[in-house]
Amino acid sequence: MQQQPRSVRTIYATSARRAIVDLLKSERRYLTAATIFAALKPAIPKLALSTVYRTLELLVGKGTVSTRAETNGEAGFVFCTDAHHHHAICTACGHVDEVDCDAMERFKLDLLQNQSFVLDEHAVEFFGRCARCR
Amino acid sequence: MQQQPRSVRTIYATSARRAIVDLLKSERRYLTAATIFAALKPAIPKLALSTVYRTLELLVGKGTVSTRAETNGEAGFVFCTDAHHHHAICTACGHVDEVDCDAMERFKLDLLQNQSFVLDEHAVEFFGRCARCR
DNA sequence: CTGTATGCAAATCATTTGCAGCTTA
DNA sequence: TAAGCTGCAAATGATTTGCATACAG
Numbered sequence: 001m002q003q004q005p006r007s008v009r010t011i012y013a014t015s016a017r018r019a020i021v022d023l024l025k026s027e028r029r030y031l032t033a034a035t036i037f038a039a040l041k042p043a044i045p046k047l048a049l050s051t052v053y054r055t056l057e058l059l060v061g062k063g064t065v066s067t068r069a070e071t072n073g074e075a076g077f078v079f080c081t082d083a084h085h086h087h088a089i090c091t092a093c094g095h096v097d098e099v100d101c102d103a104m105e106r107f108k109l110d111l112l113q114n115q116s117f118v119l120d121e122h123a124v125e126f127f128g129r130c131a132r133c134r
Numbered sequence: 135m136q137q138q139p140r141s142v143r144t145i146y147a148t149s150a151r152r153a154i155v156d157l158l159k160s161e162r163r164y165l166t167a168a169t170i171f172a173a174l175k176p177a178i179p180k181l182a183l184s185t186v187y188r189t190l191e192l193l194v195g196k197g198t199v200s201t202r203a204e205t206n207g208e209a210g211f212v213f214c215t216d217a218h219h220h221h222a223i224c225t226a227c228g229h230v231d232e233v234d235c236d237a238m239e240r241f242k243l244d245l246l247q248n249q250s251f252v253l254d255e256h257a258v259e260f261f262g263r264c265a266r267c268r
Numbered sequence: 269c270t271g272t273a274t275g276c277a278a279a280t281c282a283t284t285t286g287c288a289g290c291t292t293a
Numbered sequence: 294t295a296a297g298c299t300g301c302a303a304a305t306g307a308t309t310t311g312c313a314t315a316c317a318g
Binding site for chain 2: 297299308
């Protein structure tokens with residue numbers, strides 16, 4: 001079940017890619033492809049929306065970016081680490097923080113004891129107020 | 135911020151609606167509009183996909199059905215109660231169980247004490263093995 | 269130079285909508 | 294009967310893809 005090395009493909013560090021990663025890194029909240037495109041278009045006039053989509057797909061594959069479906073059907077993207085974690089989303093500013101898993105582990109044990117459900121995977125999103133907005 | 139009573143609209147119990155609800159009730163796992171359509175088409179030849187969508191929208195509004203985005207971009211729908219709860223999804227059969235919130239409340243307290251994050255809302259999905267598939 | 273990435277425009281595909289005819293209450 | 298539904302076909306809107314050209318290494 002190993003990932004096949006498929007003849008090493010060199011990934012180029014182009015200006016478009018750098019710009020997209022930089023934006024995601026500085027924003028740290030869910031952005032749609034269209035939003036990213038609109039934000040960078042002025043600085044990079046020849047940028048194409050398809051390039052944004054292709055770059056995001058690449059980043060999600062690398063684990064550098066996490067994605068989720070927004071309520072309106074669009075996809076949102078955030079910069080994040082690839083370690084297992086969950087998102088704490090501020091309802092005031094949209095800032096996305098990562099939540100460590102220690103508390104989650106305790107919760108998992110609790111769930112097993114009280115509902116005898118064997119927890120393998122979980123997807124969690126928390127909505128509340130971050131330190132700055134409190 | 136109250137919901138306006140908007141001149142009471144009578145909701146008809148049509149055969150198409152009954153069929154869709156019955157299917158969701160008996161399956162108890164995430165189904166896409168297309169899947170539902172394909173499953174009922176043989177029995178109801180004149181059924182239209184748009185009717186399936188319109189019915190699902192109605193059910194989600196009533197709280198009878200819960201929806202989520204599948205990985206391939208389609209929307210999945212499950213029958214469920216309208217009380218606040220979370221889903222425990224069996225990775226073997228896809229069966230969706232509801233998880234009560236007591237454990238969640240304890241988790242919330244834990245999160246506040248250890249990461250000082252004020253939890254307002256949360257969206258959780260658990261993946262594991264249900265009693266039948268264990 | 270050579271393998272990658274990009275822009276552009278056209279193609280997909282799930283979901284939505286307008287409208288005239290059909291049903292339910 | 295009237296208020297709600299439904300099917301049908303066409304419209305929408307996000308995302309994807311083919312291809313010739315531009316660029317990074």
